[in-house]
Amino acid sequence: MAEPKAELQHLKERTSVRTPTVQKGLSLISLIPKWSGSETEIPLEEFLSSIESSSRMGLWQDAEKLEIAFLRLSDVGKQFYIGCLELHAPGVTWQNFKDVFRHRFRDTHTDQYHLMRLQTARQSRNESIQEFADRCRALAQKKVCKSG
Numbered sequence: 001m002a003e004p005k006a007e008l009q010h011l012k013e014r015t016s017v018r019t020p021t022v023q024k025g026l027s028l029i030s031l032i033p034k035w036s037g038s039e040t041e042i043p044l045e046e047f048l049s050s051i052e053s054s055s056r057m058g059l060w061q062d063a064e065k066l067e068i069a070f071l072r073l074s075d076v077g078k079q080f081y082i083g084c085l086e087l088h089a090p091g092v093t094w095q096n097f098k099d100v101f102r103h104r105f106r107d108t109h110t111d112q113y114h115l116m117r118l119q120t121a122r123q124s125r126n127e128s129i130q131e132f133a134d135r136c137r138a139l140a141q142k143k144v145c146k147s148g
Contacts, residue, residue, distance in 0.1 A: 025058030029068055037077035037105055044105045047072070048098055062094035069097060080104055107142065114142045 035047040118139040123132040
């Protein structure tokens with residue numbers, strides 16, 4: 001009877017010394033929108049930001065961010081990723097992924113184009129004043145980011 005008690009005590013000591021297991025929040029993947037790369041889609045920066053904020057909450061590593069980004073790509077974005085050998089090389093980092101995608105899907109419109117869209121912006125029939133103001137801010141930010 002003494003042996004099982006000693007073994008039980010030994011097991012209790014081993015488990016009490018262990019650090020708690022970290023659970024990764026993979027259910028957060030569903031919060032990341034699909035991204036196709038088209039101009040009518042959400043901006044690339046918003047897509048990347050949603051992955052990064054989810055990764056902080058879910059305790060994801062860079063390798064997991066890469067896999068999750070691939071899972072959430074569609075259409076043109078997915079085709080680009082599949083065909084980009086640079087992103088399939090060993091040792092690719094999350095930063096590499098962001099840099100390559102930012103370069104490929106950068107905004108090619110001129111400052112004049114963004115300024116014209118801002119100047120000609122009109123409130124839609126079913127758009128609240130706040131929604132219109134937010135849209136104008138987003139248009140202004142595109143102009144400022146490109147020139148500033």
